[in-house]
Amino acid sequence: MTINSQSIISYSAIELSEIMNACFERYVIPIKTTPEYFISRFISEGISFNDSCVWKDGENIVAITIICLRSNKARLAAFALAPKYRGKGLAKKLLNYSFQKLKEKNIQEIHLEVIQENHVGVELYKSLGFNITRDLVGFKSQSNNKKSEVEFISGSYDELVKDICRQSPLEVQWLISPLSFHTIPCKILNYANKGWAVLDTLSGTEQLRYIFITPECRRQGFATKFLRDISVAYPGITTPVAIPGELQRMYLQAGFVELPIKQYEMVLTL
Template sequence: MHNKVMSNAAANWNSYQLAEILSHCFEGYLVPFTIDGETFASRFSAEDISFNDSRVWTQDGEPKALAIITRRGQTSRLAAFALRPELRGQGFGKQFMQQLINEARARGDKKMWLEVIVGNDGGLALYERMGFVRQQTLVGFNAVNSTLFTETGELQEIDPMVMAKKMMTDSGQRLPWLTAPETLYKLPGKAYVLNDVAYAMVATSPQPPRVRMLYVEPTARGQGQAKKLLTLLRERFPGIFTATAIPESFAPLFESSGFRQDPCTQYEMLLNL
């Protein structure tokens, strides 16, 4: 007979162990997922992981489920949540989610965010039962063609913090956690500016490169600066793409700039605590 499932703070494991547990727990999920220790540390540190609030559930001493909680102020996010196949379909998902919500309320959080892949009907149904509400659809893009790159000097490399500060002071926008400036400037990569008004954050390793986010000064919007910036990036970095973390409202811009939308999409969801 198995012992009961025990809840533990993720702080009891290091990043390499947590990466192995997360990959193990995602076995058989809709979209295959694996992560190594270095990538785990880099990615979730940038997303502001709270090791004390993240949870590993064990049974007979073996990790069986993992929840990664990231936090900023009074807002938290379920950055990853996975259960081993032997625990699925037995009500553990609802039990663990209720624990995470109760703990968020107890520490004074006001909101909890998460993303769920469209097509993960079981996950979506669980989150909606727990009170999460869809806010927007997040998509990704792939460059479909490029021309021979010619250095024109129009793109200037800058400190990523300069772009992040510009975005932070723009009170008129709310971006998903993964593309928020608080995440972007901590990730490895480069930032570029065009005409002192249009900015892009690009991850250049590992290959192929990825556009993490764009930003255009409010006074320069609607003048084609973002489209020109994307076109220059597509020429400079053949095969460039984005993660599935871009608000769907950006689709016309990317598609008109030589990008094709990826079929994988996500819902961004919110629970007001």
């Protein structure tokens, strides 16, 4: 068996989405993606077309690796082996190859998220030197019959970023970073000039991707009230499973329920 890598530049969006679906077949959670979703999602996350690749054994697809870059940090946005190539020790070899290439480019850290119930994946990444840095959770607002009395005003990406830049930069989880919002379909809402919410429609339904509270309105219970008003205005809305676990209490107090899926954020220092 001779395995070679090809940059994803060699493939169309249609081909890449089909390869993703094939490699994630019988995964812990089935993943199905479309060409449109593939392009929108990974461009928003900072995909590196040069570092992302498809692995092949002759004409057979072995695996796909999607790498995203921001400054001197990288993220393993997706990695999966086709079912027939699993259990052969290939994952560690392929990932080590990709990570060595990143190290040669002076990348200092590699981030990833892995489903906590994916015990095989968690142990694989630990064996590669990754450490768990925090729990990531997701939430869903409860359906209700209340009528929202709050008026959300549409805002712009520039206005949101201007407010964010008024304070010192915060370490935000990669998937919910404001850096991605200008490239995905989303709705930006202003809340009485005290906070912002970003609702994306990347998956076809609205998802609460991000909230931001202006510095002068923090530590006053405003974030909980903001989330509660969002829950009433958008019953059943979910968040990505990318919310740091330390914010769990705030979401629960606002009337959200926790989703059953949890992830680990893991980081490898090169």
